[in-house]
Amino acid sequence: MESAAPVIVAIDGxxxxxxxxxxxxxxxxxxxxxxxxxxxxxAITWWMVTNGIDTDDPQAIAAAAGKPEIVSGTDPADPAITVDGVDVSGPIRTQEVTARVSAVSAVPEVRARITELQRSIAAAAEHGIVVEGRDIGTTVLPDADLKIFLTASAEARAARRSGELKGADVNATREALIKRDAADSSRKTSPLAKADDAVEVDTTDLTLAQVVECVVTLVEEKRAGK
Ligand SMILES: Nc1ncnc2c1ncn2[C@@H]1O[C@H](COP(=O)(O)OP(=O)(O)O)[C@@H](O)[C@H]1O
Ligand SMILES: Nc1ccn([C@@H]2O[C@H](COP(=O)(O)OP(=O)(O)O)[C@@H](O)[C@H]2O)c(=O)n1
Structure with a gap:
């Protein structure tokens, strides 16, 4: 019989x-x-940039961290995100936001605010939720039912990303990814890290369908109490 208990899945990497x-x-x-x-x-980085906050100034970021209202939709078919009621799903993917997000997300006041939001969203998910990020298994939801840590070679990751950003140079994309990983992994507050009890899956030579099947199987095994 299928269990009705909510299942919490953390996917980091x-x-x-x-x-x-x-x-x-x-x-x-x-x-x-x-x-x-x-x-x-x-989204919070986009708000800082749009409102003229110096993203190289952690004190200025900390002072403004409570101002924007960020609302996340949780439909996997339509994961909406708004800031103060404005749909920012497009603007948050610009190169400018991508280049500044590690500095903003390293500020403890930003992390405290966003972490609280994440926990309340997860707690409200009646049947359960898949939460993806950098510190979900370690900090945000340390009691998750299943923790996955995805990895892949820098070459594979750069090829995937530059495939998405039309005309982007693979080498420049690779360097930017490596720089962001280093910043995210070395920050003091809640760095990118694999939880001790996370299952590591190297996706370099797997298709997306294979990775999905692997994770679905792991969730079903958890639900079956294995
Ligand atoms: N196993 C895989 N093999 C090939 N391409 C993949 C695989 N997994 C994801 N992709 C593609 O790589 C790109 C980045 O994937 P994404 O899910 O956005 O990664 P992340 O959220 O970790 O940054 C997307 O274009 C996606 O379709
Ligand atoms: N749980 C999380 C998720 C993202 N982040 C930050 O947000 C940035 C953007 O995350 P993302 O998942 O959109 O990045 P991509 O994998 O799409 O490139 C990361 O580089 C981190 O700086 C974080 O600090 N903690």
Whole structure:
């Protein structure tokens, strides 16, 4: 018999390892909600840039961290995100936001605010949720039922990302990814890290369908109490 208990799945890893695509597909297949926490950090960064806050000044970022109202949709088929009621799903993906997001997300006041938001969204998911990010298994939801840590070679990740950004140079994309990973992994507050009890999946030589199948199987095993 299928269990009705909500299931919480944490999927972490560096950029381009397949977190968003895997999480959305797993959530859709299993009837769970979905939360893209990177989009929330991008949204607060977009607000800082738009409002003229110096993103190289942690004190200025900390002072403004409570101002924007960020609302995340949790439908895996339509993961909306708004800031003060404005749909920012497009603007949060610009190169400018991507280049500044690590500095903004390293500020403890920003992390405290966004982490609280993430926990309340996860707690409200009746049937469960797939939450993807950098510190979900370690900090945000340390009691998650299943923790996955996705990895892939820098070459594979850069090829995937530059495939998305039309005309982007693979080498420049690779360097930018490596720089962002280093910043995210070395910050003091809640860095990008694999939780001790996370299952590591190297996606370099796997198709997206294979990764999804692997994670769905792991969730089903958890639900069956194995
Ligand atoms: N296993 C895979 N093999 C090939 N391409 C993949 C795989 N997983 C994801 N992708 C593609 O790589 C790109 C980045 O994936 P995404 O899910 O956004 O990664 P992340 O959320 O970790 O940054 C997307 O275009 C996606 O379709
Ligand atoms: N849980 C999270 C998720 C993202 N982030 C930050 O947000 C940035 C953007 O995350 P993302 O998931 O949108 O990045 P991509 O994988 O799409 O490149 C990361 O580089 C981190 O700086 C974080 O600090 N903690």
């Amino acid at each position: 560096p950029s381009g390892t397949g977190k968003s695509s895997t999480s959305k597909a797993v959530a859709a297949q299993l009837g769970l909600r979905y939360l893209d926490t990177g989009a929330q950090y991008r």
